Amino acid sequence: MTNPRGRPQQRLAIVYRPISDFKPDPTNARQHSQKQIVKLAQSIELFGFNVPIAVDTELNIISGHGRLEACRKLGITEVPTLCLDHLSPAQRRAFMIADNRLTELAQWDDRLLAQQLKDLSLAGLDFSLEVTGFDMGEIDLRIASLDEPPERDDDPADALPELPAGPPLSKEGDVWLLGRHRVLCGNALDAAAFAVTLGAERAAMVFTDPPYNVPIDGHASGLGAIHHRPFTMASGEMDSTQFTAFLGPDIPQPCVIQPRRLAPLCLHGLAACRRAAGGWSRRLWRAEKHLRLGQGQ
Structure with a gap:
């Protein structure tokens, strides 16, 4: 042999x-x-x-x-x-x-495993099923999963609609209703846009990350290996007064956020924050010493 x-x-x-x-x-x-x-x-x-x-x-x-x-x-x-x-x-x-x-490197066929565990559980064993290495909690969950319909590879809900051949239909001022969510096609610098989006409701939390008014091209480059495009606005061209005015709509106002709620802000404009923070009872600051772009920050 x-x-x-x-x-x-x-x-x-x-x-x-x-x-x-x-x-x-x-x-x-x-x-x-x-x-x-x-x-x-x-x-x-x-x-x-x-x-x-x-x-x-x-x-x-x-x-x-x-x-x-x-x-x-x-x-x-x-x-x-x-x-x-x-x-x-x-x-x-x-x-x-x-x-x-x-x-x-092997995998379980979850339904076959669950069926075998169920069959054993109904066989009147004189020993515990935990001798298989599975805890009873996991055994119960696997057996219970047999009552759930198996996943379908061709679920119609997973099908994506074809993209229209014509130009985009959305225009400034449109509000898209996505279940409980509302998405506005508008200008974030326009305070009225928030009223259109929220209506009579107020946000429980606001997270905003406007530009920092610092140069990007040639400054945030990963030692020359990476080049980022500058922002359309507030990319180092504004003075302090202009930048403070620019940030105004990005600071959550009482008409936008509920009282006693969290509003994380990612920005460098302390003056704009102080101006908008008159009614805030708590302020927590995090000082960034270096400009960093990307998901690793």
């Missing part, structure tokens, strides 16, 4: 050995929690020791560190072993990793 590489296939023999003879490998990267060892012990106690421990000729453990700890917990003194003397030292180390890692 040969393996796929044409080499003679090693015939493995099971030999029972005292667990006191084994030498756990200190370089084993797989860590076993006490919870897992308890579950392994429960499995061995119910099903028996069905997976031999793999060792080398010096009885160093290659595979089975967790099972060995479970045996010690159960008071088992002798277990079946397989001697992998056909592996080189490098192959033994690689197999130790592969034996743990390759099982992680």
Whole structure:
């Protein structure tokens, strides 16, 4: 008998050995929690020791560190072993990793697993289903999921409408009603736009991030590797008075936000904040020492 590489296939023999003879490998990267060892012990106690421990000729453990700890917990003194003397030292180390890692690459068929757990739960077992490694809470949730309709790959709700061939239909002043949400096509500098958007309601929270009136091109460039386009307005061309006036509509006013509500502001215009903050009872400032653009800020 040969393996796929044409080499003679090693015939493995099971030999029972005292667990006191084994030498756990200190370089084993797989860590076993006490919870897992308890579950392994429960499995061995119910099903028996069905997976031999793999060792080398010096009885160093290659595979089975967790099972060995479970045996010690159960008071088992002798277990079946397989001697992998056909592996080189490098192959033994690689197999130790592969034996743990390759099982992680498999996936459960959730519905089949749930059905099997349900069938077992109805079989009048004389042992706990937790011996499978799943906690009862997760077992209950998986069984309950069988009552939910399976997901469809062709759900009509997922279909996107075709884009119209003509020009965009939205124009300034349009308010789009998206369920509970309202989106205005308008000018954020126009205070009247907020009245159109909100109507008689007031926002529970306002988050605004207007331009900082600092130069972008040549200044925020990632050491020359990245180039950002300057903002259309407030990109370093305004003086203090102009910038304060520019920020006016971006500061949440009493007509926009409910009393005693949060209004995070990302801006540099302290004067505009102070002018608009007359009715605010709390102000929390965060000082940014450097200009940073992008999602990493």
